[in-house]
Amino acid sequence: MSDFLLDVRNLHSSYGQIEVLGGVSLHVTEGEIVSLIGANGAGKSTTLMSISQVVQPRSGDVRFAGESILGLRPDEVIRRGLVQVPEGRRVFPRMTVLENLMMGAYLRNDTAGVEHDLGKVYELFSVLKERGSQIAGTLSGGEQQMLAIGRALLSKPRLLMMDEPSMGIAPILVSRIFAAIRQLNSEGLTVLLVEQNARAALGLSARGYVLETGAIQFEGPSSELLSDPRIQSAYLGD
Amino acid sequence: MLDFEVFTQQLITGLSNGMIIALIAIGYTMVYGIIELINFAHGDVFMLGAFLALTLLGALGMEAWGPSGQVFGVALMLIGSAVFCGGLNWSLDRLAYRSLRKSSKLSLLVSAIGCSFVCMNLGLFWGGAPMEVFSNGNSAAAPKHFPAIIPQINLLGDGFLRITPADLLVFTVTIPLMVGLTIMVKRTRLGRAMRAVAQDPTAASLMGIPVDRVIGATFFIGGALGGFASVIYSLYNNTIGFQMGTRAGLDAFTAAVLGGIGSLPGAVLGGLTIGCVRSMSDQYLETRWTNTIVFCILVLILIFRPNGLLGKTRKEKV
Ligand SMILES: Nc1ncnc2c1ncn2[C@@H]1O[C@H](COP(=O)(O)OP(=O)(O)OP(=O)(O)O)[C@@H](O)[C@H]1O
Ligand SMILES: [Mg+2]
Numbered sequence: 001m002s003d004f005l006l007d008v009r010n011l012h013s014s015y016g017q018i019e020v021l022g023g024v025s026l027h028v029t030e031g032e033i034v035s036l037i038g039a040n041g042a043g044k045s046t047t048l049m050s051i052s053q054v055v056q057p058r059s060g061d062v063r064f065a066g067e068s069i070l071g072l073r074p075d076e077v078i079r080r081g082l083v084q085v086p087e088g089r090r091v092f093p094r095m096t097v098l099e100n101l102m103m104g105a106y107l108r109n110d111t112a113g114v115e116h117d118l119g120k121v122y123e124l125f126s127v128l129k130e131r132g133s134q135i136a137g138t139l140s141g142g143e144q145q146m147l148a149i150g151r152a153l154l155s156k157p158r159l160l161m162m163d164e165p166s167m168g169i170a171p172i173l174v175s176r177i178f179a180a181i182r183q184l185n186s187e188g189l190t191v192l193l194v195e196q197n198a199r200a201a202l203g204l205s206a207r208g209y210v211l212e213t214g215a216i217q218f219e220g221p222s223s224e225l226l227s228d229p230r231i232q233s234a235y236l237g238d
Numbered sequence: 239m240l241d242f243e244v245f246t247q248q249l250i251t252g253l254s255n256g257m258i259i260a261l262i263a264i265g266y267t268m269v270y271g272i273i274e275l276i277n278f279a280h281g282d283v284f285m286l287g288a289f290l291a292l293t294l295l296g297a298l299g300m301e302a303w304g305p306s307g308q309v310f311g312v313a314l315m316l317i318g319s320a321v322f323c324g325g326l327n328w329s330l331d332r333l334a335y336r337s338l339r340k341s342s343k344l345s346l347l348v349s350a351i352g353c354s355f356v357c358m359n360l361g362l363f364w365g366g367a368p369m370e371v372f373s374n375g376n377s378a379a380a381p382k383h384f385p386a387i388i389p390q391i392n393l394l395g396d397g398f399l400r401i402t403p404a405d406l407l408v409f410t411v412t413i414p415l416m417v418g419l420t421i422m423v424k425r426t427r428l429g430r431a432m433r434a435v436a437q438d439p440t441a442a443s444l445m446g447i448p449v450d451r452v453i454g455a456t457f458f459i460g461g462a463l464g465g466f467a468s469v470i471y472s473l474y475n476n477t478i479g480f481q482m483g484t485r486a487g488l489d490a491f492t493a494a495v496l497g498g499i500g501s502l503p504g505a506v507l508g509g510l511t512i513g514c515v516r517s518m519s520d521q522y523l524e525t526r527w528t529n530t531i532v533f534c535i536l537v538l539i540l541i542f543r544p545n546g547l548l549g550k551t552r553k554e555k556v
Binding site: 084092 | 431433438
């Protein structure tokens with residue numbers, strides 16, 4: 001029995017014959033920010049896709065809010081409030097900003113609730129309101145990241161998984177986005193943050209996991225990970 | 239008769255046939271837009287729609303129905319063939335394409351070619367059905383006469399120029415379908431889901447869009463449009479056969495590529511262009527050159543303008 005909001009146990013996933021996750025276990029408690037860091041190709045994105053059930057895990061279990069969600073369809077996972085902002089933003093390039101945001105609300109019927117959440121997204125990222133009718137593919141990388149986060153917020157997440165939100169974005173916008181994550185968390189959103197920018201991620205999170213070639217190598221409070229010499233040399237560039 | 243009148247007459251014929259080609263082309267372009275597959279079986283699904291229409295016509299004895307009964311009969315064939323072709327196209331996706339989604343595009347293409355052969359042979363088999371409308375003492379492979387149950391009169395009176403109820407039928411069926419489809423893609427929930435899947439299927443599934451079902455719906459709609467097209471084609475041209483899907487498919491595929499594959503307005507523009515090119519070639523060159531010319535257009539576009547006329551900006555892809 002666990003009180004974790006998200007509980008991933010011994011997850012194995014493969015692409016064809018190639019095993020990418022060899023038993024990943026991690027958990028996130030309600031209200032936390034948890035970071036998952038690791039080098040290129042370690043399997044961070046595969047972990048998130050396996051949690052979202054977009055990639056079907058080979059074995060192990062994924063429990064959300066006390067129930068196993070293994071084998072559910074991705075839409076059933078989203079309905080439960082487990083939402084992902086994918087790596088590389090993946091906005092719909094030929095739709096407008098507003099159309100993209102509304103795609104996030106695809107599964108929702110509560111028009112008033114959607115309007116309310118849209119207002120909150122606009123408060124967080126006012127640029128999305130100003131650019132409502134712009135074609136999303138013409139936004140800058142940072143604006144696209146804000147759009148991807150806004151779109152995910154319209155899916156009404158309880159837990160938001162973000163895959164490298166700082167990737168390819170100017171430093172000034174990265175701090176804007178991290179500030180937004182902090183603010184969302186203070187308003188009650190639980191966050192699982194995947195990052196290559198380990199220092200920034202661990203600076204934001206309370207706890208962290210380090211993934212190496214498909215398995216968790218280190219885990220603990222972020223402050224401990226930040227001061228661990230092995231992690232410093234491998235991930236923090238010290 | 240004046241040259242100008244001959245030209246205008248060919249233009250009318252070309253536009254009518256062009257609208258039919260466009261309707262088939264939309265089926266190619268929608269499926270390509272969403273899973274980047276040239277559904278080679280689409281033309282043959284269209285052919286089977288015509289066979290179903292002729293079967294209905296024969297089985298219900300529509301030739302003997304009065305004028306208002308025949309209006310009803312046309313509506314019945316339109317709906318019957320649309321549902322049948324939509325369902326058939328959906329089944330092809332379900333049975334032959336869906337499990338290959340993660341395989342290479344080439345496997346998918348080969349599977350589509352296989353489906354084309356299967357459907358064509360079904361048509362050959364069907365053509366041997368023991369029904370008066372099919373047999374007339376000929377072989378299963380022989381072209382079938384499709385009775386002209388709509389009157390062959392000239393709506394313009396006794397002049398040289400002819401506009402028949404069949405021309406009118408073509409436009410009254412195709413235009414509302416195209417307008418309806420455009421609105422559907424732009425405004426409805428399914429339309430938004432189709433555009434999302436076309437632009438990024440992974441992101442679409444992360445929005446909770448049931449990607450496979452949306453793709454299935456796209457196949458159904460594309461097939462249904464082919465079904466509508468098969469009935470108006472049959473009523474317009476009065477001959478059907480198990481190989482008609484190949485030529486209609488070539489025309490429609492060329493139209494889709496000419497307009498910019500993936501683009502709905504492109505498919506319509508391409509269809510009208512190919513329709514007019516065909517009728518002009520029939521009139522001013524010789525009918526035996528027409529298919530060659532269409533093929534040359536296809537090759538030239540693929541070489542010099544692979545994105546087609548409207549495909550360059552890649553604005554709306556479904
Ligand atoms: N669709 C796929 N098919 C086959 N192999 C894949 C696929 N996606 C990822 N892989 C492989 O799985 C491994 C883990 O990839 P993954 O994208 O999960 O890593 P990551 O930690 O997110 O890396 P990055 O930091 O570069 O985003 C890599 O070796 C990658 O090549
Ligand atoms: Mg990744």
